[in-house]
Amino acid sequence: MGESYMSKIRKDFLWGGAIAANQAEGAHRRDERGLSTADIQPFIPGADPTDLHFNNMDSETYEKYKHGTYYFPKRQGVHFYERYREYIDALADMHVKTLRLSISWSRIFPNGDDTGPNEQGLAFYDRLFRYMKEKNIEPIVTIFHYEMPLNLVEQYGGWTNRKLIDYFVKYGQTVLQRYHQTVKYWIIINQINLVHKEAFASLGILKDKVDHYEQAQFQAVHHQFVASAKITEFGHKLNPSLQMGMMLADTLTAPYSCEPADVELNFRRNRMQYFYSDVLIRGEYPEYALTYFEDHDIQLEITESEKELLRNNTADFLAVSYYWSNTVKASENTMDPNSTVKNPHLKANRWGWSINASGLYLCMSKYWDRYHVPMMVAENGLGFKDVLTADNKVHDDYRIEYHQEHIAALKEAIREGADVFAYCTWAPFDIISAGTAEMSKRYGFIYVDYDDEGNGSGQFHFKDSFYWYKQVIDSNGEDLHKNTND
Template identity: 55%
Template sequence: MYPLEKGFPEGFLWGGATAACQIEGAYDVDGRSLSTSDIHRYEPGLNRKELVENEHTRASLAAALKDQEAYFPKRHGNDFYHRYKEDIRLMKEMGFNAFRLSIAWPRIFPQGDEAQPNEAGLAFYDKVIAEVIANGMEPIVTMLHYDIPLNIVALGGFKNPQVIDYMVHYGETLLKRYAGKVKYWIPFNQINLIQYCGFKSLGLVTDGSDNFEEAQYQAIHHQFLINAKLKEIAKSLDSENQIGIMLADCTFAPRTCKPEDVTFAMKRNRMQYFFSDVALRGAYPGSMLRYFNEQGIEVKITEADQTLLKNNTSDFLAFSYYYSRTVDAEKNTMDAADITENPYLTGNDWGWTIDPLGFYYCMSQYWDRYQKPLMVAENGFGYEDLFVDGTVHDQYRIDYLREHIKAMKEAVKDGVEVMAYLPWGPIDLVSSGTAEMSKRYGFVYVDFDDLGRGTGNRYKKDSFDWYKKVIASNGEEL
């Protein structure tokens, strides 16, 4: 018999994932400036199945900054800034041995381009990371998770090549500060999700360029260079440092077995694999260069850029998986946000389909393509929980996560090297897409509503004890 994994390996990382812009709050404390997430206002009565993209023009950005009437939930989060010790203790109680968090760039460099960091901001993360380690968890840190300082937006966002130096300086500051404490780093959250997050992740306003798509890809190229530069710096500081690239899984399935649908899905998948191809293989794929030519997109790529990318490929692939996507050659375009409903799947109130086999499929494809360790950096499902008698009976969340862990185990049995499972939002937080608190993910209920009203107290849901057993059994007791 051939030696194969029968379950999750010893030392597998079990935990959860969060983002500073969705949990911390304290947006005006200790010199922090506003970020691209801080101007995402809550829209009462929104249509949950229509994603709130929060993209901006120059005028809408200026209006949001002047708005004194609306509620901006991401400025307040779930108050992790003041309650981090309590939250980390709850994670320890569940048995976490890993915790993915992000650091807010505007806490460290409020304008994004300063020469010296804000020590008050660093002092906060000194305490958080120390608390994570003291409670037996491996800190996994994202450097930029949708909170670009607004001054960087004013400079043209990541389209501006000067911003390369600014973020490398920020990243190097973190690498040096937390040397020997943080091993796993993700410079950019979901680097490929530009169809929804051009403002939050690239710092671009939609009317800031004559060719917005070209501006997006130039900005992405600059992020690739930053990722490579930080890999180079990280390894020079400590050979054990690991730098990852992160995708939001956008693997597409054909709507039917018609050759046109199958081929169209393949082409759409290439558009998504492009982001990890550059970071993990070190070069732009020919299919993407052809797309640039046919669309009249000119990305400035120098020989020095090509050498940097080739010599500094990422160590692992982190990805988020929530639901699967289907495309139809007749109905859909090459726009990554343009998808077709899958009639074989059901979803939640936000239209996200439940597809554990899609989870198994996507990680299998990533492994076959790259042969690099995989980190499940996010997995979960938003629900409007019913809080009764001090808890939430969330069997639906348990069912969702159980089936996805089963699917992940099948990939492990195939020989796929999965290093961590970090479900999204272990403690309720503000939704990235809709800015709702009522779109809940956590094992812990937080008593805040969509307008920030409530005590902020934490309560264990039924899924809390379930996940505790999963971790204690290393994924055997589901």
């Protein structure tokens, strides 16, 4: 069969995990940090687990959450801010090579439009990155991961306002200047294409405050494109060895059937998902997107100087998050990315996320064929309701099976030529859920003893998957089998 999988995976491959500051750090008012959008996401007991109530917000809901008497889990996270050494030590015990994490924008610029940065916030990341280096864990840093200063929503209308470009660039330049000798890999904006699901978390838009919601979303994304190019330009001039990346959430779909209408809708839908990486990797707005905007009465303000900026400052690598796959049916679905049909051949978890390992092989192969830039899996995992036994064990064969199948699929893409340099599971230890603010939706290899209301000892318990993933890392992905002695 030719070369083995082992010989195809880089010897310096980065096996690790990924977290976000807003889901892990907590300490929401510590050391002069300001309030962020994540801090007003409530936990709603008994809510439909498939209802992502925080994604598309209007003013009434915003005020209800901001001033309501809810429990806000992301304000305490899993106490990573105070306990980061314990978490890093546990990851080092698992032999991880990398941890993808984010910097809290409101910890560095509490209001977003501050004249200068918060030195206490910067000092925290000094300590964190220094300790990671001591433990030989390579940081991969996301500059903006779903937590913008709340003031930027209230005073400026979020990313719809061009002023956000300058505020974000100032923040990005500040952290690059501070950490460029410690951090090599940078992802500027988390899942920049997932605006249809994260219009508030990513863009800070209150939908009743704009006349044309879809146009406002794409204009806001354009401002993120421009800011990304400016930060990429700054990073490359500051330190040519820096790797400045962009990130997609894989939302590519499959046609529900071979009915020509299903095939055509699927093609059109997927092309509009490539749009974001086409701009940031190829450096220009593609004709199909301009046609889509014309057909949907979307008129964007794009200057010639911004076009030139995008052309000259493209991303060095592509980061991809992959969780599930869906299909589209012309008789039921539209071009709206939220409009999909479940694949009847796939099983799903209780949150409605279908399991399809071959989809990781397909998407990474498609992105490689299209762009030929280095890639990383920035997130991959599935939430489960774990059971902690009386002897403090978690027997999570279901998690091991999920990652076995997905890593095998990734290895096949690598075997066929895809240049992949990292695989980061979401998340290596249990953290607060992004979509539902639950703690009981667990992804980690390390059980963290907090519940949905923040109660618990905070103790760590290594799940069966912890020992399995350590084995995968030590073998550089060659040994995916479960050791029955674990």
